[in-house]
Amino acid sequence: MLRRPCYPASLETRKEIEKHINELLEMDFIRKIGHNKIVEITTPVLITWHDGKCRLCADFRVLNNYTKADRYPIPRIPHALEKLAKAKYITKMDCMKGFHQNGVKPNSVKLLRIICHMGIYEYTRMPFGIKNAPAHFQRIMDTIFQEEILEG
Template sequence: MDLERPYPPILRRHAYPESLETRKEIEKHINELLDMDVIRNIGHNKIVENTTPVLITWHYGKSRLCGDFRALNNYTKADRYPITRIPHALDKLAKARYITKMDCMKGFHQNGVKPRSMKLLRIIFYMGIYEYARMPCGIKNAPAHFQRMMDTIFQEKILEGCMVVYINDIIIYSET
């Protein structure tokens, strides 16, 4: 993670108050991330940089755990890699007869984090303080980084005109 200017030595936040329902959902996500080795518990009451978890819930009930990394994002140097534009992707799909869509499960979490950046990627919850070992949701450059990675991996198929990649969504298409 490249910073534009020095990050304050210690930026700590207290956990946000949440409803019992939200707390249970955050617990579920934290336990899942622990099982997947995306985060690790670094204990309680440590004087370390941290932020709070934020639960994003969609209208159909699915949720995602993010960190409130707004303060860190203000110090982060922007990655200007272009994200696929939806109208451009739709133009490519206009004549397609067959379309297959795939979603990379927990896409951002597929990317490791440099050890020097891990100390900046901590969330606090009543269960402890957790440090991300994989890319968390809520980081300013996560979408650009992931798009670049996907474009690099699938460059040949994208150039052949049979695939569109939008961050963690892969669409394979064909006229025949």
């Protein structure tokens, strides 16, 4: 993995990054570190949705290249719709920052570092951009809702 410098960013983008970093710090999803001794870091990336809202991700492409894929199955939309068609009630849940609700192993934290104009931070919760985050999240949801899934 490479240690990368900060991506160049406009003043507007830097302000948006600051907003997200401060929010993640407040929720204890990341922590600031004062040094980076021979540990890989990457840069944050803002993803802007069609409604103008942004999500902070990180460019973990190099880490993802070295990560063994978790082949846990993600439900297919047609299969989910087929099950929904038979449902008496339908409930919608929004798992706010769903991946961030999952912790990471202490020895993995050093691989989840980002650098920006505000300094160096490391994720203490699962960040967006990690190759196996969707499979890990799905496994947890399947475990929590096992009875409901089996009942159909």
